[in-house]
Amino acid sequence: MKQNKLISFRLPLIVCLLTCGLLYCFSHLIERSFEKFSIRQNVTELNSVITSIERELTYYSPSDNRDEFIQNLLLILTGHHHLFVYIIDDMGKIVYRTRGPNLAIALTHEEFERIIEDESTSIENIDKSSYRIAASRVTGENGQQFTTIVAVRRDVQLEFISRLRNGLGLLIVISCVLALIGSLISIYYTQKPINRLIRKIERISLKNLNYRIPTSSVPVKYVSLVKAFNNMLNRMEDVFSRQRNFTADIAHEMRTPITNLTTQTQIVLNNARTTEEYREILYSNLEEYEKMSQMISDMLFLAQADNRQLVPKLIDIDLQNMILMMCDYFEPLTDEKNITLKLEGNCSHIQGDKMMLGRAIGNILSNAIRYTPVNQIITITLSQMSEKRIKIVISNPGEKIDKKHLPHLFERFYRVDESRHRSDSSGTGIGLAIVKSIIETHKGTIYVESDDVSTRFIINLPTAI
Ligand SMILES: Nc1ncnc2c1ncn2[C@@H]1O[C@H](COP(=O)(O)OP(=O)(O)OP(=O)(O)O)[C@@H](O)[C@H]1O
Ligand SMILES: [Mg+2]
Known part of the structure; x- marks a missing residue:
């Protein structure tokens, strides 16, 4: 029971941990995908804007077409929210800057030159806001060099990612609690009939060994x-x-x-x-x-x-010869009732314990002689069932044994007619139990048939154990 309880807690815990692990991986994947997507979006936007500005700068001459240049820049920036531009010439003079963060800070950044060379982007934190920055350097018509910095604000995206992370975290916690509760409930309901069954089994003792668990009471x-x-x-x-x-x-x-x-x-x-x-x-x-x-x-x-301590001493046995010798041994008894012992058929030699098999056949023969009426014939038939099995049938005429007794005949102290044998005081009722033990020790089988004509003990033995 204690172990049962342990298992019933261990299982929900495993389910809970698995759910937690799976959902964590899933939410991490979503978060990463969204992050990648927004980076790609920012980079594309920055690149397109910077390329357009570069194009404008190549034709730009501060003395000739400044107004046109500004007009074109405004056109380029139309529709780009949270996007900031900062352009300076090679003298450090500001050519153009949008309202907003001071992007000049980026110029002091040690990675600034690398961004220009690699045409990559970097992150810059200005005034508690985060920006993705791209930069380029172009030479204008009159040989003047212009440095352009374009930045896009990431705050909205970062906030969205942070909200998404919190939401997914909450989802993981709620799912884990639900998985835990769900599996505890399902285990409780699955365990319930088993616990009931265990309690019933625990109540069974030697005193009520006749109690049977009703199958209708279990799932x-x-x-x-x-x-x-x-x-x-x-x-x-x-x-x-x-x-x-x-x-x-x-x-x-x-x-x-x-x-x-x-x-x-x-x-x-x-x-x-x-x-x-x-x-x-x-x-x-x-x-x-x-x-x-x-x-x-x-x-x-x-x-x-x-206790399985009967170990047969195996030797080669000629059953025909052995049974003929036994017939001689029983002669005084058979003569008394003028009974004939007749041996028919033949079979191959078998491997077995001669003393034990002699005792088994002797027990059956002595019963047969006891229950055969005077002047009758007891027949012992040997036959070969297959190459590896032989059959011995000992058949005696006499009173039919009622069908209900047949399955019990080989039980210890079982007698068909208790009073009859008490008075003749010759049998204890364990002869056939011993016969069965011997035959089974030889890996054989024995059974009995009885009808109005005769009672037959049929032994089936392997030729080798
Ligand atoms: N050939 C037979 N014909 C009729 N009944 C038999 C025959 N063999 C056995 N029985 C019945 O089976 C019972 C059990 O036989 P079993 O040999 O075990 O005991 P027993 O002969 O009474 O005593 P024991 O063999 O121990 O001296 C007998 O009491 C008898 O009622
Ligand atoms: Mg007997």
């Missing part, structure tokens, strides 16, 4: 974000609830054998027993101990899988 652009967040909550809730059930299930599973052992021990201790009776009770206890030990090692196995 359209955040709907997919909220959906993704809700989906993440779904997954988290699922993991937490499984974790909770898992702990409860472990406690439950451990309690039964421990209660059995405690009760038996109490009964035995109540009366004196023969050695044979003690031996029998110890055997029965041993069974419980073994079951608990098996369950603990299964849990450890799953914990390792969860």
